[in-house]
Amino acid sequence: xxxxxxxxxxxKSWDEKPYSEGPDLPKMTKAAVTKTFTxxxxxxxxxxxxxxxxxxxxxxxxxxxxxxxxxxxxAGSFVLQRTGV
Numbered sequence: 001x002x003x004x005x006x007x008x009x010x011x012k013s014w015d016e017k018p019y020s021e022g023p024d025l026p027k028m029t030k031a032a033v034t035k036t037f038t039x040x041x042x043x044x045x046x047x048x049x050x051x052x053x054x055x056x057x058x059x060x061x062x063x064x065x066x067x068x069x070x071x072x073x074x075a076g077s078f079v080l081q082r083t084g085v
Contacts, residue, residue: 003072005039005040005041005071005072006039006040007037007038007039007040007041007042008037008038008039009035009036009037009038009045010035010036010038011033011034011035012034012035012036012044013032013033013034014031014032014033015031015032015033016029016030016031016032016049016051017029017030017031026052026053026054026055027052027053028050028051028052028053029049029050029051029053030048030049030050030051031048031049031051032046032047032048033046033047033048033049033063034046035047035065037067037069040071040072041067041069041070041071042069042070043067043068043069043070044067044068044069045065045066045067045068045080046065046066047063047064047065047066047080047082048063048064049061049062049063049082050062050063058085059085060084060085061082061083061084061085062082062083063081063082063083064079064080064081064082065079065080065081065082066078066079067079067080
């Protein structure tokens with residue numbers, strides 16, 4: 001049996017700092033982000049993203065996010081793996 005949860009999130013804080021950049025090099029940053037979740041998942045998430053920005057303005061990111069709160073009425077925490085472009 002499959003279970004699904006629907007939730008929305010809002011960015012509460014975003015603190016991004018470059019850690020590597022230079023002429024003809026992609027910009028690399030680290031961002032500490034806090035999110036507030038509402039819906040079937042209710043609580044707060046904190047993720048650390050590593051990002052690489054290309055010359056065309058697009059970016060690739062990876063991150064691990066710990067969410068603390070409630071899912072289907074049960075309290076606890078879990079970790080999400082985030083990747084994307």
